[in-house]
Amino acid sequence: MRGFLPDCDIRVPGSLAEALGLLSAEPGVWTPFAGGTDLMVVYNAGRLKATRFLDLSRLAELRGIAEEGASLAFGSLTSFSEIREHRAVHQHFPNLVKSARATGALAIQNRGTLGGNIVNASPAADTPPSLLAYGAELELVSLRGRRRVAYDRFHLGYKQMDLAPDELVARILVPMPEGRSFHYFRKVGTRQAQAISKVCLAAHARVADGCVAELRIGLGSVAPAPVRARNAEAALIGKPVAELPLLAARAALLGDMSPIDDIRASAHYRSVVTQNVLGHMLRELASV
Ligand SMILES: Cc1cc2nc3c(=O)[nH]c(=O)nc-3n(C[C@H](O)[C@H](O)[C@H](O)COP(=O)(O)OP(=O)(O)OC[C@H]3O[C@@H](n4cnc5c(N)ncnc54)[C@H](O)[C@@H]3O)c2cc1C
Incomplete structure (x- = not known):
């Protein structure tokens, strides 16, 4: 049985500061909503306990793929299709392109995000093995500031993560391999x-x-x-x-x-x- 939509409150913050303000004011109350491809499955099954959602889609700060020093930085809202189509990802991280291609079908690849794949924390998710192999790091953000966590230390157990209720995954930083690899x-x-x-x-x-x-x-x-x-x-x-x-x-x-x-x-x-x-x-x- 589906969840009941009128029970849900969905906020669409226009800035990262506004989103973090809501998360900080009521930690654990607001559930980040990125592409919704995991959340909507649980909602549709009537098993989604959360009723208050923070739609991240307008947060430009969480978008884009850009070189930063010796790393490629992926905004957490980067979709699988964006990964598939990005020249530098093909050049440096072919495993990530293969992971993105292996994720669902095109509709899911257009909507599903890298940040959602990480925080949904399914043991069977397809980008995490590649991120582990490439030594990725996560940048987490809250009103308290930014911190970085090595991705291989982020998952602490089944659906347990080093992520506080007032934090968002902002970016995923992947060091660019040197030489032939x-x-x-x-x-x-x-x-x-x-x-x-x-x-x-x-x-x-x-x-x-x-x-x-x-x-x-x-x-x-x-x-x-x-x-x-x-x-x-x-x-x-x-x-x-x-x-x-x-x-x-x-x-x-x-x-x-x-x-x-x-x-x-x-x-x-x-x-x-x-x-x-x-x-x-x-x-x-x-x-x-
Ligand atoms: C038909 C179908 C096929 C699929 N096939 C695959 C597959 O082959 N391989 C695979 O790995 N996955 C698959 N998935 C699962 C899903 O598409 C991915 O896990 C996707 O990456 C989720 O991203 P999203 O943006 O849609 O996440 P959402 O559903 O929006 O969110 C997922 C979780 O992450 C949290 N979250 C999202 N972004 C952030 C953030 N920036 N900071 C903090 N928390 C955040 C949300 O609160 C929620 O708990 C499939 C799903 C469907 C429906």
Whole structure:
């Protein structure tokens, strides 16, 4: 059963200061509303408890993709379509383009935002593994000021985040890779498109003198929140790309996951397929 629209109060602030003022005056009362593609699903199911919404759509401060020093800064209202169409994103962050293409269909990509994908905090969301692999940072804003949080420290558990009720995600800053680097993104779903991930793995590596100099691996759908595969990374960093320790990395990866059985896949399927995707990633890395 749908929610009851007359119960809802929707404010459309014209400035960031006005929005932050409302959040600060009544913390936890106002729910930010970006593209609404997650919120409306819950509303439509009659399960949305919130009735007071802060429509962010007029906040120019949360829009745009721009170079800032050595990073590319994405306003939290950046849509998946904007990610897909931006030249610098293609050039520096192909995994983000692949994540955006893998998210829903065009209607969702036109409306859904990067900030909403992060704060909805679904373990199965598609941009978080790429953001983890690229070492992204979040800029959070409230009337108290701005602060930055490394994205790999933002998710604290299932739908638990380092985000206070009076804060908004303002921007997502992603450091631009130096030199030639390796990018890998793989989403496994029931179909090639319009499917929620059963497993998602994104990786970004830098190879120097024939060895893995830097590597970050982000995982989706295998833990209560998107996670870094730190054990697998540790098994691979410093190793020659010609002799990557596949079996040790596969074993280490088990320590990075805590998958569950649900309607989309079993925990066993998720473990085995994530290990297989890691193997595929390592074969590609070995051939660069
Ligand atoms: C048919 C369909 C298919 C989908 N397919 C996929 C898919 O393949 N992959 C995938 O990852 N997702 C998918 N989604 C989920 C959804 O589209 C994404 O998670 C999207 O990024 C949500 O963004 P939004 O702007 O619509 O968020 P909203 O629904 O507006 O908000 C989501 C949450 O984030 C909060 N929020 C939003 N912006 C901010 C901000 N700046 N600061 C603080 N809090 C904020 C809101 O309060 C809310 O709690 C799908 C959804 C639908 C309906």
